[in-house]
Amino acid sequence: xxxxxxxxxxxxxxxxxxxxxxxxxxxxxxxxxxxxxxxxxxxxxxxxxxxxxxxxxxxxxxxxxxxxxxxxxxxxxxxxxxxxxxxxxxxxxxxxxxxxxxxxxxxxxxxxxxxxxxxxxxxxxxxxxxxxxxxxxxxxxxxxxxxxxxxxxxxxxxx
Numbered sequence: 001x002x003x004x005x006x007x008x009x010x011x012x013x014x015x016x017x018x019x020x021x022x023x024x025x026x027x028x029x030x031x032x033x034x035x036x037x038x039x040x041x042x043x044x045x046x047x048x049x050x051x052x053x054x055x056x057x058x059x060x061x062x063x064x065x066x067x068x069x070x071x072x073x074x075x076x077x078x079x080x081x082x083x084x085x086x087x088x089x090x091x092x093x094x095x096x097x098x099x100x101x102x103x104x105x106x107x108x109x110x111x112x113x114x115x116x117x118x119x120x121x122x123x124x125x126x127x128x129x130x131x132x133x134x135x136x137x138x139x140x141x142x143x144x145x146x147x148x149x150x151x152x153x154x155x156x157x158x159x
Contacts, residue, residue, distance in 0.1 A: 001142070001143040001148075001149045001152050001153075002140065002141065002142045002143070002152075003140070003141045003152050003155065003156065004138065004139065004140050004141075005138075005139045005141075005159075006136060006137075006138060006139075007044075007136055007137040007138070007139055008135075008136045009136065010044070010047055012136070012137075013044045013047045013048050013051065013130075013137060013139075014047055014048070014050055014051040014054070015051060016048065016051060016139055017047070017048040017049060017050060017051020017052040017053075017054070017055075018051035018052065018054045018055045019051075019055075019155060019158050019159060020048075020051070020052055020055070020141075020151070020155055021051065021052035021053065021054065021055025021056055022055045022154075022158055023151050023152070023154035023155035023158055024052070024055070024108055024151055024154075025055065025056070025078075026154040026157075026158070027147070027150040027151045027153070027154040028150070029078060029105075029106055029107070029108060030105060030106065031105055031147060032103060032104055032105050032106065032107045032108070032109070033107075033108045033109070033125045033126070033147055033148075033151065034103060034108075034109045034111065034121075034122055034123070034124045034125050034126075035108070035109065035110050035111065035124060035125065035126045035127070035128060036111050036114040036121075036124040036126070036127045036128065037049070037110060037111065037112045037114070037128045037130070038114070038115075038127065038128065038129045038130070039129060039130035039131065039132075040132065041086075042132070043130040043131065043132050043137065044130050044132075044137055045112045045130060046062065046063075046064040046084070046112065048128070048130065048139075049062060049082050049110050049112075050062040052080070052108070052110060053073060053075075053080060053082070056073070056075040056076075056078055056080055056108075057075050057076065058073055058075055058080075062082070064084045064112070065082055065083065065084045066084045066086055066087055067087065069083060069084065069085065069087075069088065069093075069094075069097065070082065070083045070084075070097075070102065072102075077106060078106055078107070078108065079104075079106065079107040079108070080107070080108045080109075080110065081102045081107060081108070081109045081110070082110045082112075083102075083109065083110065083111040083112060083114075083117075084112040084113060085111065085112065085113040085114065085116040085117050086112065086113045086116070088113070088116045088117065091116065091117050091118060091119050091120045091121075092120070094117050094120045094121070095120060099117075099120060099121070100122075103121075103122050111124070123144060123145070124144055124145075124148070125143070125144060125145040125147045125148035125151070126141060126142065126143055126144065126148040126151060126152070127141070127142045127144060128140070128141050128142075129142075141155070
């Protein structure tokens with residue numbers, strides 16, 4: 001299952017992230033969800049994550065965890081882990097930080113630059129691709145699991 005959206009600007013990117021976050025909550029996260037975010041530098045991946053985190057109740061700043069690799073957010077009963085693997089030297093480094101413990105029930109893992117963790121990261125429930133054409137952004141979401149499909153169906157109902 002796939003969904004494509006046109007996003008006019010940064011505010012639309014945040015709003016799309018917030019809608020996806022609400023869809024995750026509606027669809028349920030009992031077994032956990034993993035989302036891979038693809039796109040060139042500056043495409044809006046962290047901006048999109050800011051919207052997702054707002055849906056979970058986070059009101060503070062959202063920074064890209066480029067140097068720390070992961071930023072954890074405890075938001076009520078849910079946990080959201082925002083990964084940025086751009087500066088990761090070797091996927092094996094993820095094993096040393098105990099990355100598998102992050103992908104747990106009732107958690108949402110948002111992973112920017114997931115290709116740098118190939119072989120160590122679990123398969124995603126959803127993959128998001130942000131492209132920057134001449135104006136605005138194009139967002140493509142593709143489900144790769146039953147949980148991912150449930151989120152996309154919930155998202156379609158929210159839009």
